Amino acid sequence: MPTFDVASKLDIQAFENAINNAKRKIGQRYDFKGVEVVIDLNKKEKTLKIEVPDDMKLRHVQDIVNGELIALHLSPKIVDWTKREDASLGAVRVRCVLREGIEKDLAKDIVKRIKDSGLKVKAQIQGDQVRVEGKQIDDLQTVIAMLKEADLDAPLQYLNMKK
Numbered sequence: 001m002p003t004f005d006v007a008s009k010l011d012i013q014a015f016e017n018a019i020n021n022a023k024r025k026i027g028q029r030y031d032f033k034g035v036e037v038v039i040d041l042n043k044k045e046k047t048l049k050i051e052v053p054d055d056m057k058l059r060h061v062q063d064i065v066n067g068e069l070i071a072l073h074l075s076p077k078i079v080d081w082t083k084r085e086d087a088s089l090g091a092v093r094v095r096c097v098l099r100e101g102i103e104k105d106l107a108k109d110i111v112k113r114i115k116d117s118g119l120k121v122k123a124q125i126q127g128d129q130v131r132v133e134g135k136q137i138d139d140l141q142t143v144i145a146m147l148k149e150a151d152l153d154a155p156l157q158y159l160n161m162k163k
Contacts (some may be wrong), residue, residue, distance in 0.1 A: 075155030101128030
């Protein structure tokens, strides 16, 4: 039976390249002249720490990082920008967690969406990914299109398509 896996993998090397490109671009921008911007990537813990003087600079840094991720064909959904805190002297610090793997709640949502679609496919959770199998490849391709259209909160890849 044809199968494929729905996964969320992080290419840490490509992500590091995007961060380095963003640092270079920030260093060249006129509106960041004389401003201390700290961007620190911890590859082991898969976290990104950004410290900027104010909210406006933070939005610009986010836009630059997201643009560099898109330029390297990575999804901006990899970065979770929610952990914002105030630093000293009015500065803003954000500790971002890099998403990898599909969380249990999202995996359950994916399985529910597949079952509700009415297609003759089976979906099951296997660790941090979801295995989908069906009798016809067309049904599997329909599932992939449906999940792409759903715009879920994690960057999804569709791997190991077997006939």
